[in-house]
Amino acid sequence: xxxxxxxxxxxxxxxxxxxxxxxxxxxxxxxxxxxxxxxxxxxxxxxxxxxxxxxxxxxxxxxxxxxxxxxxxxxxxxxxxxxxxxxxxxxxxxxxxxxxxxxxxxxxxxxxxxxxxxxxxxxxxxxxxxxxxxxxxxxxxxxxxxxxxxxxxxxxxxxxxxxxxxxxxxxxxxxxxxxxxxxxxxxxxxxxxxxxxxxxxxxxxxxxxxxxxxxxxxxxxxxxxxxxxxxxxxxxxxxxxxxxxxxxxxxxxxxxxxxxxxxxxxxxxxxxxxxxxxxxxxxxxxxxxxxxxxxxxx
Amino acid sequence: xxxxxxxxxxxxxxxxxxxxxxxxxxxxxxxxxxxxxxxxxxxxxxxxxxxxxxxxxxxxxxxxxxxxxxxxxxxxxxxxxxxxxxxxxxxxxxxxxxxxxxxxxxxxxxxxxxxxxxxxxxxxxxxxxxxxxxxxxxxxxxxxxxxxxxxxxxxxxxxxxxxxxxxxxxxxxxxxxxxxxxxxxxxxxxxxxxxxxxxxxxxxxxxxxxxxxxxxxxxxxxxxxxxxxxxxxxxxxxxxxxxxxxxxxxxxxxxxxxxxxxxxxxxxxxxxxxxxxxxxxxxxxxxxxxxxxxxxxx
Numbered sequence: 122x123x124x125x126x127x128x129x130x131x132x133x134x135x136x137x138x139x140x141x142x143x144x145x146x147x148x149x150x151x152x153x154x155x156x157x158x159x160x161x162x163x164x165x166x167x168x169x170x171x172x173x174x175x176x177x178x179x180x181x182x183x184x185x186x187x188x189x190x191x192x193x194x195x196x197x198x199x200x201x202x203x204x205x206x207x208x209x210x211x212x213x214x215x216x217x218x219x220x221x222x223x224x225x226x227x228x229x230x231x232x233x234x235x236x237x238x239x240x241x242x243x244x245x246x247x248x249x250x251x252x253x254x255x256x257x258x259x260x261x262x263x264x265x266x267x268x269x270x271x272x273x274x275x276x277x278x279x280x281x282x283x284x285x286x287x288x289x290x291x292x293x294x295x296x297x298x299x300x301x302x303x304x305x306x307x308x309x310x311x312x313x314x315x316x317x318x319x320x321x322x323x324x325x326x327x328x329x330x331x332x333x334x335x336x337x338x339x340x341x342x343x344x345x346x347x348x349x350x351x352x353x354x355x356x357x358x359x360x361x362x363x364x365x366x367x368x369x370x371x372x373x374x375x376x377x378x379x380x381x382x383x384x385x386x387x388x389x390x391x392x393x394x395x396x397x398x399x400x401x402x403x404x405x406x407x408x409x410x411x412x413x414x415x416x417x418x419x
Numbered sequence: 420x421x422x423x424x425x426x427x428x429x430x431x432x433x434x435x436x437x438x439x440x441x442x443x444x445x446x447x448x449x450x451x452x453x454x455x456x457x458x459x460x461x462x463x464x465x466x467x468x469x470x471x472x473x474x475x476x477x478x479x480x481x482x483x484x485x486x487x488x489x490x491x492x493x494x495x496x497x498x499x500x501x502x503x504x505x506x507x508x509x510x511x512x513x514x515x516x517x518x519x520x521x522x523x524x525x526x527x528x529x530x531x532x533x534x535x536x537x538x539x540x541x542x543x544x545x546x547x548x549x550x551x552x553x554x555x556x557x558x559x560x561x562x563x564x565x566x567x568x569x570x571x572x573x574x575x576x577x578x579x580x581x582x583x584x585x586x587x588x589x590x591x592x593x594x595x596x597x598x599x600x601x602x603x604x605x606x607x608x609x610x611x612x613x614x615x616x617x618x619x620x621x622x623x624x625x626x627x628x629x630x631x632x633x634x635x636x637x638x639x640x641x642x643x644x645x646x647x648x649x650x651x652x653x654x655x656x657x658x659x660x661x662x663x664x665x666x667x668x669x670x671x672x673x674x675x676x677x678x679x680x681x682x683x684x685x686x687x688x689x690x691x692x693x694x695x696x697x698x699x700x701x702x703x704x705x706x707x708x709x710x711x712x713x714x715x716x717x
Binding site: 147151152153155156203207210231233236238240242246249251253259267270273274275284286287 | 445449450451453454455458501505508510511528529530531533534536537538540541542544545547548549551557558560561562564565568569571572573574577578580581582584585598
């Protein structure tokens with residue numbers, strides 16, 4: 122397992138995902154150009170492409186190929202990006218920088234940023250529908266649309282963001298913080314893995330196993346994000362470090378301390394890997410990715 | 420045709436749609452409650468339910484029944500409502516009243532209004548996926564998801580809103596105004612009709628015919644909306660009359676005059692009805708609805 126070349130794996134898939142995103146987003150010159158420029162500005166700003174790669178790795182865990190899930194992989198990146206654009210708005214977190222460059226509304230204005238986010242969310246479902254042409258059983262598309270909508274809606278990502286915003290400046294319990302993390306971050310990470318497994322024809326047991334793994338992986342990812350926000354710098358993170366504290370956001374280290382946070386992240390990653398064991402050697406990329414999630418510096 | 424009881428038809432379907440919306444929206448007490456309150460506040464504020472009724476009438480035009488397209492009918496209302504919530508934001512049109520009551524952000528704040536809109540758009544696609552259980556051929560769901568995404572995205576509603584916002588305070592050509600109207604309003608009206616016909620098993624010819632009818636109906640609807648904004652009052656419209664002029668919005672009457680606008684709306688409605696002729700008696704509700712669109716006072 123330790124011999125797995127994660128760097129090579131990630132690079133290869135990032136190239137595929139970036140090319141697909143560029144192909145699937147409307148060109149800048151397509152009318153009306155401003156909104157397409159705004160959409161491409163944020164989506165093509167780089168980033169880890171974690172969610173698309175999880176869709177691909179989920180498919181691979183049950184013997185599927187990257188190209189057969191690519192539209193859905195891109196859809197997950199569009200949903201992630203729309204949530205960042207809306208979160209960064211002055212009415213929400215009011216952030217000026219993201220991935221090392223000005224946030225969408227700082228460049229295109231608040232109205233266009235709202236519309237670009239709306240358009241990315243809409244296009245995401247269009248892409249999932251397109252994925253029907255690449256799978257053995259197109260009926261699975263209905264399940265993927267429903268599940269991704271659940272993961273992105275008030276029972277998932279949006280729900281987490283709502284509680285996050287309502288908790289700013291408040292004393293937050295450990296339970297509320299876990300609610301925020303599980304909904305705001307873990308739901309879409311879990312949804313990405315589930316979508317990949319479903320599209321590649323995985324059975325109910327495979328979907329259940331990947332779900333559990335996605336839940337612990339997603340929670341670990343957000344805890345490490347919180348730690349990095351405390352410890353990181355603008356150069357490494359591409360966003361202003363310490364911004365959670367300034368905005369009086371509840372974070373895992375603020376509530377439990379840095380050391381306990383690190384321990385919990387490591388425990389969750391071990392749990393993730395044991396939940397991936399049923400997939401055998403095909404989950405080697407996901408296991409390596411899980412290790413990377415706690416060891417990463419940005 | 421003139422004997423058709425449109426009032427009775429609309430009332431009956433509105434009751435069905437309102438009940439389905441109430442059932443399909445998460446209850447207020449479901450966590451997190453604030454966003455569900457915000458979603459329900461705007462969706463259940465009344466309104467004509469034009470788009471859901473068009474989905475139903477589209478299905479009926481090819482022999483389908485209202486209950487078999489109800490989740491998608493509701494989805495179209497959620498998409499329409501999300502677009503109103505986001506349009507009303509201070510960063511966009513900055514409106515305080517809608518349907519006779521305070522706009523969403525005036526009650527729940529800008530952040531919650533953005534998130535409630537996002538959640539409604541997301542839930543809309545969830546509902547279309549659910550519609551699979553009610554149709555003969557569930558593969559049609561994929562087409563409906565793709566088409567509604569196109570109608571609501573930058574090639575449709577969002578695209579129209581982008582050009583509308585960019586045109587404020589500018590001298591606008593007749594071509595640009597038509598672009599705005601066709602994209603911002605007609606696209607979703609056309610999409611509603613297409614979805615109804617598709618879900619009820621209509622063939623390619625039926626989809627094409629309803630598309631053409633939807634295009635002219637949608638354009639007529641927006642022209643009449645423009646006329647009402649000039650002539651109407653707060654009591655009748657439920658929103659501030661003359662707001663287009665105050666916001667320096669391009670409108671059909673401003674560009675062509677009231678009389679020419681009325682003539683064009685009437686011409687488009689005749690066109691709509693002739694395009695509906697292929698459906699025979701089954702399109703009686705749609706023909707009556709078309710007449711109502713130009714005659715309505717709100």
